[in-house]
Amino acid sequence: MTRDDARPVAVVTNDDDPTADFVIAELHGRGVPVVRLDSGHFPATLSCSAHIGGGTARWRGSLATPTRVAELDGVRALYYRRPSGFAFPHLDDQDARFAAAQARYGLGGVLVSLPDCLYVNHPHRIGDAGFVLPPTLITNRPDDARAFVKEHGPVIYKPLATPLYLVDGQAQTVRVDEVAEDEIDDGIAGTMHLLQARVDKVADVRVTVIGEHVFAVRIDSGLLDWRTDYTTHTYTPVDVPPAVERAMFAYLRHFGLVFGAFDFTLSADGTWTFIECNPSGQWAWMEPPTGLPMTAALADLLERGTHDRN
Template sequence: MQAEELVNDPSREACVELTLDPLGSMSDLDAAIFAEPLRMTPADLVRLQLESSLTLDAIRAEAIRVEIAWQRDLRRWYEEGRVAVESGEPEVALLVRVLEGLRRQVLYGLGGVLTSLPGCLYVNHPNRIGDAEYKPAGLAAAVAAGFTLPPTLITNVPDDARAFLKQHGPAIFKPISVPLYLVDGKAQTVPVTEVTADEIDESLAGTMHLFQRRVDKVADVRVTVIGEQIFAVRIDSGLLDWRTDYGTHTYTPLVTPPVVERAMRAYLEHFRLVFGAFDFALTDSGEWIFIECNPSGQWAWMEPPTGLPMTAALADLLEGGLRAH
């Protein structure tokens, strides 16, 4: 309402007049837009203020939360990195935090793009690799696929571990996730190790451990599945863990038993993989005991001594994928 309309209002003291500044430049009155005064009662003001405050506060809070989290991370990463570099003596822990923050941006940015390519054949899809690398999930899938497995226990309870080792010994320990690290510039890993019940102490409670009955094997078998093609190689090394010394190996191509091939296909289908490197322990009775499947396993070192055309098989798989899409 215009201000003059309030003059004769019997309850004008109970009214509030709100006016807004003109929109536009006061130097150009023709272009300026003038807001009309607005007459409201105190009750209207209270109700409007309450409703608008609740709505705006919720919107503002969410926007601020997201913005603060994003800006906080970015500012911390870049500022800490700048300070560390300019100091001339950067703190290692600080630089690690900065690099980890930036790494995550690349992982979820570039990685997100690469995992979302339409009509693309992945060998294998990164998300499927992540699923299959969980060893407990792999063991469960192996049982469902029909493989033969040794008795296995995953636990952080010392008494349970001791009981398992006493019942199923000789037994071995192996990492649930394989850590890779460098020593003198050479890649290293944690080998499979035989373990007894009296070696278990309370420190085992700190994290999960995987124990299995040691398979009485005569050799190991690595089977590389590349699309529809299967390449099985017997590895004779005399070692508990053949990965610890490649210089001891002799390689012999094998034909995969049909029951094992069916189980491998079921396993790969479960995780939606087109490639898998399966490891088996071969017993003196000819039984293939499932150890694990690596969705990103190495294979190229076996091609020269065996003559198996694994590189050509991978090329065919990729080329067929391109044709199919």
């Protein structure tokens, strides 16, 4: 085995991530070594020592889990999914905040600066990415929210981010739903909210871009938020209009991404309306009903450890 063959792929995600499980199984089948880790396991079962300086500007050292060790200068690709956050429940609030900050800038800083490593996607780029096309308001001002609904109604509410939310131990989906002017109260002031003009649609389209490959799937559900009932779905592979494909690759280049899960609505006249791009989006559930080789495409990208698009 050559040194390149021995270089592992690091998969950074939480314990319950079926999408990552698909990719890891594919990589294992190809003989590609994998180190899976979650920042939420630090420092209990995840450790790191990283050295720099002394005549070199490259990190030296390693990351270690109970079953795997990754040399920092030997990681060929890092697949950044959905790690849980740093947590220090044994500390008081002030010490926990301090410890989490050290971990974020220490361990986190090392993970985002690995040499000769392909990021799918880079955590900093994930934070930068995201835009919406329909009229949109992000606010914690009730009066502004009511004015927006009055001007642009019908309007929907959807979460700005989707952290793990448990009810009775079960993960929940915060649904996208229509909101009326008289439903908005002063509770809006408690945090930021996203309101968006509702788009007339006949279907949704999820386009998963993996390196050079574009996988577009039309989702017919009859639902405002197709995530709320997967039993209603019909999946159909579709072609992407050339202008839309060019725009997606321009978007990815702009943000330095090599993976993106793009969501569109499809209108009766054939118009594709861009809703958002999730740089850590789900895709694995669409592969069995469509036969689209998305797992293989992502494993190819990670195994190669480089992205060819200029």
